[in-house]
Amino acid sequence: MDKKLIVLYVIIGMSSLLIGCEKTSPSLPKDDEILDGPLEGLTYAENAQFLKGDVAFNDDVFTTATGLGPMFVATSCGSCHAGDGKGHPFTTLTRFGQINETGNQYLHQGGPQLQNRAVPGFQPEQIPAGATFSSFTPPANTGLGFLDAVTDADIMAMADPQDANGDGISGIPNWIKVPAYATLRPNSINNNGKYIARFGKKAAAYDLMQQTANAYNQDMGITSFYESKDTYSGQVVDPEISNQTVLDVVFYLKTLKAPIQRNQNDPDIISGKQLFINIGCETCHKQELKTGTSPIAALANQIFHPYTDLLLHDMGPGLDDGYTEGSAKTAEWRTPPLWGLGLSKNSQGGQCFLLHDGRARSIEQAILLHGGEAQNSNDRFNQLTESEKQKLIKFLESL
Amino acid sequence: MNLRLFTFISFTFLLTTSGFAQIDSSLLKRQAQDTSKLTMNMDAVYNRPFLSFGKLPIAFGGYVEANYQHLTTDGITEGSSFQMRRFTLFAASTVMKRVKFLTEIEFEDGAKEINIEFAAIDFELNPLVNFRGGIIMNPIGSFNQNHDGPKWEFVDRPVSATQMLPATWSNVGFGVYGKKFTGDWVLAYEGYLTNGFDNQIIENTKNKTFLPASKLNQERFEESFNGVPLMTGKAAIRHKKVGELGISYMGGVYNKFEEDGLTLDKRRHVDVFALDFNSVLPKLNTHLNGEFSWVWVDVPGSYTQQFGRKQKGGFLDIVQPVLRRPILDFEKSVINVAARLEYVDWNVGRFNENNQNIADDYWGISGAISWRPSAQSVIRFNYLYNWQQDILGNPPAKTGGFQFGISSYF
Numbered sequence: 001m002d003k004k005l006i007v008l009y010v011i012i013g014m015s016s017l018l019i020g021c022e023k024t025s026p027s028l029p030k031d032d033e034i035l036d037g038p039l040e041g042l043t044y045a046e047n048a049q050f051l052k053g054d055v056a057f058n059d060d061v062f063t064t065a066t067g068l069g070p071m072f073v074a075t076s077c078g079s080c081h082a083g084d085g086k087g088h089p090f091t092t093l094t095r096f097g098q099i100n101e102t103g104n105q106y107l108h109q110g111g112p113q114l115q116n117r118a119v120p121g122f123q124p125e126q127i128p129a130g131a132t133f134s135s136f137t138p139p140a141n142t143g144l145g146f147l148d149a150v151t152d153a154d155i156m157a158m159a160d161p162q163d164a165n166g167d168g169i170s171g172i173p174n175w176i177k178v179p180a181y182a183t184l185r186p187n188s189i190n191n192n193g194k195y196i197a198r199f200g201k202k203a204a205a206y207d208l209m210q211q212t213a214n215a216y217n218q219d220m221g222i223t224s225f226y227e228s229k230d231t232y233s234g235q236v237v238d239p240e241i242s243n244q245t246v247l248d249v250v251f252y253l254k255t256l257k258a259p260i261q262r263n264q265n266d267p268d269i270i271s272g273k274q275l276f277i278n279i280g281c282e283t284c285h286k287q288e289l290k291t292g293t294s295p296i297a298a299l300a301n302q303i304f305h306p307y308t309d310l311l312l313h314d315m316g317p318g319l320d321d322g323y324t325e326g327s328a329k330t331a332e333w334r335t336p337p338l339w340g341l342g343l344s345k346n347s348q349g350g351q352c353f354l355l356h357d358g359r360a361r362s363i364e365q366a367i368l369l370h371g372g373e374a375q376n377s378n379d380r381f382n383q384l385t386e387s388e389k390q391k392l393i394k395f396l397e398s399l
Numbered sequence: 400m401n402l403r404l405f406t407f408i409s410f411t412f413l414l415t416t417s418g419f420a421q422i423d424s425s426l427l428k429r430q431a432q433d434t435s436k437l438t439m440n441m442d443a444v445y446n447r448p449f450l451s452f453g454k455l456p457i458a459f460g461g462y463v464e465a466n467y468q469h470l471t472t473d474g475i476t477e478g479s480s481f482q483m484r485r486f487t488l489f490a491a492s493t494v495m496k497r498v499k500f501l502t503e504i505e506f507e508d509g510a511k512e513i514n515i516e517f518a519a520i521d522f523e524l525n526p527l528v529n530f531r532g533g534i535i536m537n538p539i540g541s542f543n544q545n546h547d548g549p550k551w552e553f554v555d556r557p558v559s560a561t562q563m564l565p566a567t568w569s570n571v572g573f574g575v576y577g578k579k580f581t582g583d584w585v586l587a588y589e590g591y592l593t594n595g596f597d598n599q600i601i602e603n604t605k606n607k608t609f610l611p612a613s614k615l616n617q618e619r620f621e622e623s624f625n626g627v628p629l630m631t632g633k634a635a636i637r638h639k640k641v642g643e644l645g646i647s648y649m650g651g652v653y654n655k656f657e658e659d660g661l662t663l664d665k666r667r668h669v670d671v672f673a674l675d676f677n678s679v680l681p682k683l684n685t686h687l688n689g690e691f692s693w694v695w696v697d698v699p700g701s702y703t704q705q706f707g708r709k710q711k712g713g714f715l716d717i718v719q720p721v722l723r724r725p726i727l728d729f730e731k732s733v734i735n736v737a738a739r740l741e742y743v744d745w746n747v748g749r750f751n752e753n754n755q756n757i758a759d760d761y762w763g764i765s766g767a768i769s770w771r772p773s774a775q776s777v778i779r780f781n782y783l784y785n786w787q788q789d790i791l792g793n794p795p796a797k798t799g800g801f802q803f804g805i806s807s808y809f
Contacts (some may be wrong), residue, residue, distance in 0.1 A: 024782070026797035030476020061606040064598075075606055075705055088791050089752035090704065120598065120654065120699045121664045349755070349791035 014302035032260035035142040035340055035347070036084040039257040041298035046255065053252025056245050057081075062220050067240030070232050071115030071220040077249065080138040080219065084256055085340065085347025087138025089358055093219070095135035101327040106131050108234075111324065113218040115231055124230070132330075134321035135357035136201050137190070140340045140347070144199070145254035146304045147337065148208055149291035152189040152196050158286065158309040169283045169373050171311030174203040174326040181213070181226045182206050186293060197326055198310045201356045203334035208250045216241060246325040255296060258304050259340035262398050272395025275388055279380035284309055284335045284373070307338035307399065316371020319355070331372060342397035363393050406771050437585045440645060440675065441538060441576060443545035444501060444517055448775055448808045449491055460489040464548035466804030470783075473796055483509055485548060487516075497523035505567070515620075515653045516569045527577040531591070534569050534620065538633040539649040540690045541675035542566050548806035552718055552737040552767040553713050554781050555802065558689070559712035564671065564692055565611035570594045570618050570629065583639040588632070594619045595629025596653035596669055601698050601706040604770040607745045607759060607790075608696050608707045610669070613653075627652040627666070642678025642687075649673075653696070667697040704757065705790060707746030712761070714741045729772035737767040746790060758792035761785065776807035 031037065038050045058078040062068035074080050080091040094114040097106025104111045109128040115225055118124040129132050155173055161256050163170040175194035180182065185207075188195050199205035205214065213226035222240045230237045263269055276282055285307040294300040312332040320331035328334075333356060341363070344352060352361050360366035370378045381389065438446050449458035462487040470476065484507065491501040502518040519533030536543050542560035546567055560566045572593025579586045596613040603612035616624065633647035650670035656663055673692040681686065691713030698708050722734035741763035748757045763785035769777045781802040786795040 025476065025799045026473055026784075027473035063602040064603065065602070072703075075703060079606070079705060082789055082791055090750050090791065092752070117703045118699075118701045119602070120667075120702060122701075124701045253464050337719075346793055347791070349758070349793055375515040 023341065031257075032262045033343070034083065035140060035256075035343055037257050038255050039145065039298050039316075042255060042296070045117065046296065046298075049248055049251045050255050053248035053250070053255075056249050057252050060245075062222060064119050066218075066223050069115070069117075069119040071114075071116060071118045071125050072221040073074070073115055075220065076219075077215065081141050081164070082347040084141040086140050086344045086353070087358075088348050089137075089353060092353075092358060093136045093138070094127070094133050095136060095325070096127050096131040098324050099132055099322060099330060100324065101329070104325075113231075115218070118275075132322035134323035137353055137356065137358040139150060139201075139251055139336065140259075140344070142256045142305070142340050143258035143306060143337065144208060144256060145290070145294075145296065145299050146258055146291055146302065147198060147306060147310065148254060149294045149299050149302075150198070150289050150310065151187060151292040152185065153187065153287065155196055155198070155310050156189060158211055161313055165288045167280075167283060168376050169280075170312065171284065171309050171313055171335070172311075172332075174312055174328050176204060176206060176326040178206045179210055179213075179226070180189055182210055189227075194327070197336070200325070201312065201333060201336075202325040202328045203312055204328065206375045208256060209246075210252050212246055212250050212253065218247065238245040254299070258306070259343065259399065261305070261339075262342065265302070265397070266394075266398070268391045269395045271388075272391035272393070275384065275392045276395055279384070279392075280377040281374075282307075283377075284313055285338050286335075305339060308335045313336060313374065315374060318371045321357075338396060339399050341399045363387065363396050414748070419603060437637055437639055439578070439585065439587055439635055439643055439686070440541040440545045440677075441578075441587055441589055441633070441635065443547070443775070445491070445499075446501070447489060447547065449489065457492045460491075460808060461487050462549050462806060462808045463487070464804065464806040466554045466802055468800060468802040469797055470800035470802075472798040476800070484554075487547075491654055494520070514567075516567050522675065525577070527579060528678070529576050530573070531576060532573040534571055535574065535591055535593065536567060536569050537591060537593060537629070537631040537649055539568070539647045539671055540564055540566070540673035540692055541645055541677070541688075542690055543568055547808070549775055549808050551778055551790055551806075552716070552735055552762070552769040552777065552779055552781075553739055553765055554804040555765070555783065556778060557714035557716075557739070558741050558761060558763060558785075559692065559714050560690060562609070562611060563694060563710050563712045563743050563745070564673070565614060568611075568614070574631075585637045587635045587637075590630075590632040592628040592630055594623040595627070595651045597624035598654050600653055600669060601696060601702065606705055608694070608698070608710060610671075610694065620688055623650055625655050625657075630682075640681070642676060643672075645675040647673045647675070664699075667699070668695075669697070670695045686718040686720075687715065688715060688718070703807055704746070704748070704750060707748060707757070707759065709747040710745055711747055712743030712745075714743070726772070727771070731771075731773050732773045735767070735769045735771065737769065739763070739765040739767070741765075741785070756792065757790055758788045760788045760795075761789045776805075778805050779803070 059075045068075060074091055080087045095112045097111030098104040106128055110121050110125050114127055115125045159173055161170055161172045173196040176197040177192050178195050197203050197206045199211045205211040213224055215226035216222040216224055223230055223237050224239050224241050224246055225243050228236045280364050286309045287305050287307055289306055291299055291302045312328050312334055313330045315333050322330050324330045354360040354366040355369060360369055424647045447460055449460040451458040459516040465483050467481050469479050485505055487505050493499045500520045503514050503516045505514050515534050517534055517536055519531050519535050522530040524530055538544055543566040570593035572591050574591030576589040597616050599612035600610050601608055603609050631649040631652035633645055635643055635645035637643040652666045653669045654664055656666045664776040671694050675690040679690040694710040696708055698706050716739050718735050718737040720733050720735050726732035743761040746759040750757055765781055765783040767779055767781045784799040786797055788795040
């Protein structure tokens with residue numbers, strides 16, 4: 001064969017293959033199919049900090065050399081929040097030792113969180129005899145910045161401690177003493193030195209800084225300037241992570257996008273949403289909230305759709321584990337945001353582990369396990385036809 | 400330390416080569432390889448092209464690997480990258496009759512990593528009993544012994560061989576090896592005691608049981624991590640017309656169970672078992688080369704299941720020559736098409752919490768077109784696609800893309 005022809009064939013062949021790179025490479029999932037990714041409108045500098053936080057959250061794995069444990073639950077943030085979604089029984093937390101608003105009586109015995117794993121040569125923690133406990137499935141991280149930016153006034157406007165409107169729903173905030181390192185939000189409401197907390201299953205964490213510093217400390221055994229007590233010795237020790245890394249992770253959590261609803265115009269989903277409102281679910285799972293001011297422009301004064309009121313509600317004896325946090329009672333749980341619910345399976349190994357401890361294996365089962373203030377809605381759900389139930393579930397799966 | 404080693408080796412190499420630069424290059428003699436014998440994977444370390452210089456009693460050689468790649472994971476790409484993966488130098492010498500020395504020094508990713516992969520003296524006590532000492536390559540599987548870039552049609556090394564097994568895995572130690580020829584058959588064995596692994600295999604930033612993590616411990620060339628030798632043994636059989644089958648084992652204590660006379664933990668074992676084979680199908684002249692391995696690690700029960708107690712995985716390369724003819728004046732040109740199938744289960748087991756399967760699986764498939772102007776050089780074009788599932792079994796991360804590379808002995 002002619003030499004020039006061979007060279008030409010090679011050049012054409014390779015060029016074609018290289019041009020085809022884009023077509024043959026794995027494609028980017030649609031934005032509404034995944035939970036991770038930054039919210040729109042971040043500046044270049046904010047994007048850069050988001051990336052730093054992303055690496056710290058998803059790629060940094062702790063070892064004994066970098067401070068892991070010696071008792072711990074997980075070796076990295078990403079272990080518990082795969083794809084920034086909900087957790088799995090493998091990473092479910094156990095907390096113990098508090099039965100009322102007077103505080104945790106087992107702090108001197110390792111409370112509030114059980115570190116159920118230990119590095120080689122050490123033994124994991126055990127729940128002290130007599131301590132009540134509850135299991136917490138790790139929540140999804142998405143849209144947390146929006147929740148963080150809701151004003152106290154807006155939360156208080158949704159509260160109805162005495163059930164003045166007589167609808168059987170009496171949401172109340174969890175009032176806590178904020179840690180010294182927390183920065184109070186503008187116009188925070190002070191209630192005898194306590195403030196409205198909003199993160200966590202019991203809404204016992206004031207902000208994402210407290211949530212993050214606690215998670216490093218209680219989940220991974222990593223001490224920081226913010227939470228400096230070693231969970232094993234109970235002593236204040238040197239920080240095992242830099243302030244900047246904690247701040248980067250907080251920024252990452254604040255700027256993760258909100259989940260995007262799928263198939264909003266599907267008639268079944270529209271009907272399901274109406275049924276969701278009609279049977280009273282929306283009374284607690286508020287579909288629309290708004291943010292106040294924020295130093296992150298993309299988060300300021302935004303309307304969003306989390307399906308939560310960030311308040312505590314009595315969920316009845318069936319969900320009362322006898323353990324609590326802050327000023328919440330043992331049967332009270334913060335309304336969990338429902339956004340991202342339909343993508344839960346993608347972070348839970350293809351299955352559903354819903355409610356605070358993952359006991360519900362389907363959306364329908366989760367609804368049926370609602371009691372207390374939600375019992376009326378549960379009853380109304382049971383009165384729906386099978387077709388109506390499916391529409392309502394289809395709506396929830398679209399979130 | 401690495402920089403000094405690099406400078407010293409470079410200087411020595413340049414001195415020995417440039418010292419003869421004014422001499423007619425025909426004095427550089429390529430050492431004839433003995434092709435009459437059945438060579439096996441265990442022979443790979445010596446079965447390489449070497450150049451000798453006049454009467455200098457040392458022969459030199461080496462190989463180089465460079466490539467371009469464009470990979471994408473779930474729609475996100477790092478774009479184009481050019482990589483200088485390896486530059487490896489060999490030096491070999493027959494010290495005296497039946498005593499020989501060989502060393503292999505590798506510079507990876509520029510000079511990011513510099514490793515003495517092999518530096519051993521062999522004493523032939525008897526054809527069946529050769530004594531070897533120094534830095535040796537533990538004979539687990541086949542790839543660890545037979546890993547030179549120009550021998551393969553793929554830019555990437557097999558994941559199961561380099562990330563589940565720790566190829567290239569070298570340690571200081573001693574051992575014996577030998578071969579027995581019987582007609583068309585050859586039987587071979589190897590057995591070594593060396594320094595070994597350390598705690599990093601279950602305490603690492605890969606967040607999984609990862610034997611190669613112990614390669615970060617450069618002190619293993621100076622002292623054992625725990626004082627217990629790592630045992631590696633291999634038996635292989637080859638038939639001239641059928642191919643080679645190898646069975647190998649590597650095992651020992653990996654953790655520091657004692658220090659200054661104080662007990663820190665119980666002795667915890669790592670055990671590896673591997674099967675390897677290679678063959679050429681008659682008539683079709685299709686080359687098959689594969690390896691499958693199992694890893695067992697005694698992970699403390701109270702530690703996280705993120706780190707697997709058992710792993711398994713392997714690869715199969717299928718290479719089909721499709722054209723043998725002079726191309727662009729390269730008289731012995733061969734064009735090959737090839738495929739590689741790979742699989743690794745990083746964590747074989749079930750979750751304590753709900754008894755469901757722990758995933759953490761890797762699947763890979765690659766295609767290749769390669770042109771070998773000679774047996775010692777290859778220009779290769781690869782397309783790869785792989786799936787990596789996390790420990791929970793969530794939708795896998797998908798990576799795909801193209802690689803173009805060259806590799807040649809020199």
